[in-house]
Amino acid sequence: MATLRLSGPHLPFRLTSTTSSKTHKIPPFMKPPINPFSLKEICQEGNLREAFKSLANTFTSQNLSHKPPDEAYSLILDLCAAQKALSQGQQIHAHVLKSNSVNDTVFLDTKLVFMYGKCGSLFHAEKVFDDMPEWNIFAWNAMIGACVTNEEPLGALELYEEMRMLDFPLDAHTFPSLLKACAAVKDLSSGCEIHGLAIKLGFLSNAFVVNSLVGMYAKCDDVPAAYRLFSRMSGKEDVVSWNSIISAYAASGRRTEALRIFGEMLNTGVTPSTYTFVPVLQTCEEPALGKLSSGVHAIVLKLGHHLDTYVLNSLVVMYARNNRMDEAARIFRDIKEKDNIAWNSMLSGYVQNGLYDEALYFFSEMKTLGQKPDQISLVSMLAASGRSGNLLAGMQLHAFSLKNRMDCDLLVGNTLMDMYAKCGRTDYMQFVFYRMPYKDSVTWTTAISGYAQNNFPTKALNTFREIFVENMEVDLLMIGSILLACSDLKCSSLVKEIHGYVIRTGLHDLVTENTLVKVYGDCRNITYACNVFKLIRVKNVVSFTSMMSSYVDNGLANEALDLVPRMQENEIELDFVAILSILSAAADLSALRKGKEMHGFLLRNGFLVEGPIASCLVDMYSCSGILDDSYKVFNCTLNKDLPVWTSMISAYGMHGFGKAAVDLFRRMESENLIPDHVAFLSVLYACSHSALVEEGKRVFDSMQHEYKLDPWPEHYTCMVDMLGRANYLEEAFRFVTTMKMEPIAAVWCALLGACRVHSNEKIGEIAASKLLELDPDNPGNYVLVSNVYAARDRWEDVEEVRSTMKGKGLKKDPACSWIEVGNKFHVFIAHDRSHPESDEINQKLDLITEKLVREGGYVPQTKYVLHDLEEKEKVKLLNGHSERLAISYGLLKTAYGTPIRITKNLRVCGDCHTFTKLTSKYLEQEIIVRDANRFHHFRDGICSCGDFW
DNA sequence: GTAGGGTTAG
Incomplete structure (x- = not known):
């Protein structure tokens, strides 16, 4: 092919440089000779300036006998496209229009469409395309390609419809762009249709088409379909096919599969490209895969891909996600040409690793070195400020974004809102919210959850209602955040309302269902939580965790632990959140065995x-x-x-x-x-x-004066309890009456308890009436008050309190004690005969009691029986207390020398305390009792509480 | 002769 020389020694010299001083004109002979390369060679070198210059020469030279032909335009348009040089491309377009030398307008128009598409001007591409006198397949393909590269996939699909309507035949080149468009909008059905067409037209032997299909199925989340296509290529796979399928597995999180296929690729002898390593490095981003990371890094080095920007950036991300920021920094330091992605990867690495100060430092260094932070840098930094609660830094970033006109950016605005919400400043959040010109569903969701997290549930709800006013589409994220607002309100009926909306609109997924379980639990509606949980068809670890923590929060730790084996049946792996709720259930029940099991699991799995x-x-x-x-x-x-x-x-x-x-x-x-x-x-x-x-x-x-913390009601309760127990009853009473806030029921409850122990009737009377006035529906309060009267032998008052309680339909929680033996809890209530080994237990208890009476001088203190009964009956009642049954069972089942651990739901009574002390001495048995308030370690006749509880 | 497939930060 002859290449026309457009420039060269035969053309007149021209001064193109305007930089030289006018007074010192450079004579023509001083000018460096024009590059002797042909235009094609210049273009191949990628030297746009030089190419332009040489083309310009041909236009302006008067004595030029011929005008540049189509091919010259074509070459330089390609170069403009490759370098995304829009303005130069437009100049060429102008020349094409002026010049009357174009032979094939359709050909050149196609080139122009292509150039405009690549340079990001879909508008111009479309204009040229529409004005074309006729369309051939190249023009169609160029226009479809332009749509896809300019993120207008729907435009590409419309053109496809048009082609089908005109019955215009597609060729193999049409398919990759179309399939990319389907992938971009996750339009699996169009993708399948186009797949069918490709089969019909016999293009499935074309690697480009098949690779595009693999990519389309992967991006539409149908990885199995992608793999089926890949596996049927039988020997026709090229490096792109391998890359596509590895990417598919990596993106869907199936790391092991991705790595297996990568290994297969190496075994097949296909040399990986830089495209291969990006997804492979992604599969190593899991912190637990640190060893693998180094291995893959070694292969990168061996194959010499360590200079590629994409590979280097992926390495930085991988090490950052491996929690190895030092390694990431080492790679980053050696990158010659650091792009924004490299800087931002480092920045987000610091943030993800919780190294907020380092992130701040890195950010300022970035600015000092002249690297301009972009939206994404800001998003990372704002996340860091939000998470560390650094309002000042957040506001400085806000100022930076205002100065650089990035505050109106959707992403920046959303993150700014989130930062202010996390720093507890919903007022600033609202300011940003109202200023944002464009809002998306994330914006609304952030506002709702910002209000919810900062205890403004009503504002959260109003914002939710505004969504309907604004005719925004409600999505699952919004549902999730509004549900969380409901849980702060502890309003079960509201949750039911949203739940109803979810059911009516069919707008739900696993995440929403899991949230419902948790939120019903938070609203103390455990029945509904259970119902939603039962209806989840395929439960994941989050479903189980939500159910477990709902149980735990509602005092049903036993039920929570019952779910653990069910998770194992469903082959669901425990994660750290699940372990947290199992551990807190175990703590609630004193389930040491289960707790230890979890501790072992944590250690074995490298948590x-x-x-x-x-x-x-x-x-x-x-x-x-x-x-x-x-x-x-x-x-x-x-x-x-x-x-x-x-x-x-x-x-x-x-x-x-x-x-x-x-x-x-x-x-x-x-x-x-x-x-x-x-x-x-x-x-x-x-x-x-x-x-x-x-x-x-x-x-x-010091809490109030040094740390400037205003006491909560709970702190006051603690103080009253402390003074009361120590028999400073007058002071305790004064303390209550001079509190900065209205005393809550618990404060009076603590005072009343102390009055009972220290027999102060006067204050006790006041505390009792206040307690029943403030919290009249708690059966425990009535029991306490009646016990106070019983201790003073005021049996008529006892009867009155009990009948009031009965009249209100309140029942006291029965006292129960439990002990873990084997892998099981054995629960006892007073005088319980339901245990299968009840006879042995009672025999053992009789033996112990006899021994204690005989050797330890144990005398039952019937004053602790708070019922008006015969002395003999009282002794019998004491003997049947649940903790004694549990201790007897423990003594039957525990090897000598092993401490017995008992848990009781209420406080230990005084007589049982004595009984247990004596047991620890005369049966030489260490006994540890956890009651509703604290622990008692009984050993050798002494209790760790010093008889003060 | 033109048009086409696989990657990185949030």
């Missing part, structure tokens, strides 16, 4: 004992009575956060080690952790249970 896992483990061990193991977990936790310190402090408190709790609290302060309300609550609780009155007062004081 880090940190964060919520650590504090849940501390809770579980302390609630199961093993304080030592709580401390071991606490001590081994590397990054101790506030919750884990708080868990350990309340563990000490529960077990009566008040001083240890206070010491730990001080140690926490000295390590610069700022205690919150909950931390103060645990230390006050510890003081109260160990009679550390002065310490408790000091702590309460």
Whole structure:
């Protein structure tokens, strides 16, 4: 093929440079000779400037005998397209229009359509296409391609319809673009139709077509169909086929499959390309696959793909997701030409790893080095500010986005709103919300959940109603966030309303159903939670976790633990959230065996004992009575956060080690952790249970004055409990009457309990009437009040209180105790005969009681029987208390030397306390009892509570 | 002769 020389020595020299000084004209002979390469060679080199110059020469030279032909235009249009040089392309277009030398207008128009498409100007492409005198297949293909590259897949599909209507035959080149369009809009049915057409036209032997079909099915989430096509290529696969199928598996999260196919590819002898490594590196993004990452990295190096931008960026992302930011930074440092994606990958890596300060530093470095942050950089940074609650940094970023005109960007606006919501500033969130010119469903969802999370449920609901006013489409995300708002309102009827909407519109998926389970649970409607759960056809780990935590939150820990084997039956793997709810169920029940099993599972599966896992483990061990193991977990936790310190402090408190709790609290302060309300609550609780009155007062004081925290009602309750137990009843009463807020029922309850123990009738009377006035529907309160009267032998008053209670239809929770033996809980209520080994248990109990009377001088203290009965009957009642049955069973089933662990739902009575102390001495048996309030360690006749509980 | 397939940050 002859290439026309458009420039060269035979053309007159021209001064094209205007930079030279006018006074010093460079003589023609001084000018460097024009590049002797032909236009084609210049174009192949990609030198647009040079190509343009040489073409321009041909236009302006007066003595040129011929005008540039179609081919010259074509070459330079291709170059413009490749370099996305729109303005140069437009200049050529102008010349084409002016020039009368074009032979084949259809050919050149097709080229123009192509060029405009590639340069991102769909408008011009369409204009040229529409004005064409006639269309051939090349023109159609160019126009369809232009639509696809300009993210107008629907336009491409419309053109396809038009072609079909005109009965215009498609060729093999039409298919890839069309299939890409189907993939972009996830239009599987059109994709299948086009697949059928490709079969009919016999294009399935074309690798381009098949590879496009593989990609289409993968993007439409039908990976099996993609694999079927791939596997039928039998020897016709090229590197793109392999890349497509590996991408399909990687994107659908089937890592093992993706890696298996990659291995097969290597075995088949197909050399991977840079396109191969991007999805393969993605499969290594799981932190647990650190070893694999290094292996794949080695292959990248071996095959020399370590200079490719895509590969390098993917490596950065992979190491960041592997929690190996140092490695990521090393790769990043060595990237010669860092693009925005590289910078942003690093930035999001820091954020995802919780390294917010590093992210801030990196961001400022980015600006110093002249790298301009874009929307995505801002999104990462705003997420960091939101998650770390750094309002100041968030506002600075807001200012930056205003200055750089990015605040109107949808993505930036949404993230700004989220940041303000997370920093507790719904007012600023609202400001951004109203300023955003374009809102999408994420915007609305963010507003709703922002209000919900900040305890503005009504605002959340109003925003939800506004969606209907604005005629926005309601999507599943919105449903999810409005449901969470309902759970903050604890309003079951509202949840039912939304649930009804979900059912009517058919707008639900697994996520929504799981949310419903959780939200019904939060609203204390466990029946509905169960019903929704039962109706979920294919339950996943989240379904089970939602159900378990609903059970736990509603005091049904047993039912929660019953779900664990059902998860195993369904082959559902436990994740860390599931483990958290299992651990808290185990803690509730003192189910040490289950708890230990979970701890083992965590260690075996390489979970880090940190964060919520650590504090849940501390809770579980302390609630199961093993304080030592709580401390071991606490001590081994590397990054101790506030919750884990708080868990350990309340563990000490529960077990009566008040001083240890206070010491730990001080140690926490000295390590610069700022205690919150909950931390103060645990230390006050510890003081109260160990009679550390002065310490408790000091702590309460520092909470208000040093840390500027306003006490919650719970803190007041703790203080009253502490003063009352220590027999400072007058002071406790004064404290209640001078509180900054109206005392809640629990405060009077604590005071009344103290009055009972210390026999103060005057204050007790006041507390009792206040308690029943404030919380008249709680059967426990009536029981407490009647017990106070019973202790003073005021049997008429007892009868009156009990009949009021009966009249209200209130029933007291029966006392029960349980013990874990084997893999089972054995639950006893008083005088329970339902246990299969009831006879043995009662015989054993009689033996113990006799021994204690004989050797330990045990005398039943019938004053603890709060019924007006004969003395003999009272003794009989005491003897049948549930904890004694549980202890007897424990003694029957436990090897000598192993402590017996009992849990009781109410407080231990005084006589049982004595009974247990004596048992620990005369039967040489360590007994650990967890009652409703705290732990009692009985050993050698002494209880850890110092008879103070 | 023109037109076509597989990748990275959120």
